[in-house]
Amino acid sequence: MNKIEIIGIAATLLVFASMCFRTISYKGSILMRTFNIVGSLVFVIYGALLPAISTAVLNGGLIIVNAIHLVLLIIKQKKINKEENINNEDNKENNMNEEDSSKKVTEENN
Numbered sequence: 001m002n003k004i005e006i007i008g009i010a011a012t013l014l015v016f017a018s019m020c021f022r023t024i025s026y027k028g029s030i031l032m033r034t035f036n037i038v039g040s041l042v043f044v045i046y047g048a049l050l051p052a053i054s055t056a057v058l059n060g061g062l063i064i065v066n067a068i069h070l071v072l073l074i075i076k077q078k079k080i081n082k083e084e085n086i087n088n089e090d091n092k093e094n095n096m097n098e099e100d101s102s103k104k105v106t107e108e109n110n
Helices: 003-018 025-048 053-109
Strands: none
Touching: 003 025, 025 053
16 A cells, blocks of 8 residues: 555545534534544645545535634634623622612511
């Protein structure tokens, strides 16, 4: 087996591994996209070395598509985290107001 074939096998294994992640979770989606980008990058190198231009071009396109999806996923998660932080702060503020109200009622009753 020559060195170019080893590169092709490595790329295949990386892309295959990327498809094994559960994309239901944020972490799984990040790992899937990252492994797929790395696998596609190795396929671009493999295609350039053969030369198999169609393999290199296809995987170059897949790098772009996966990178876009990865960025959008990260932006979406940051937005969700920001909204959760705002909601948590609102809940804390509401709890503090409720505690203050209950203290006033208790003081008035005494």
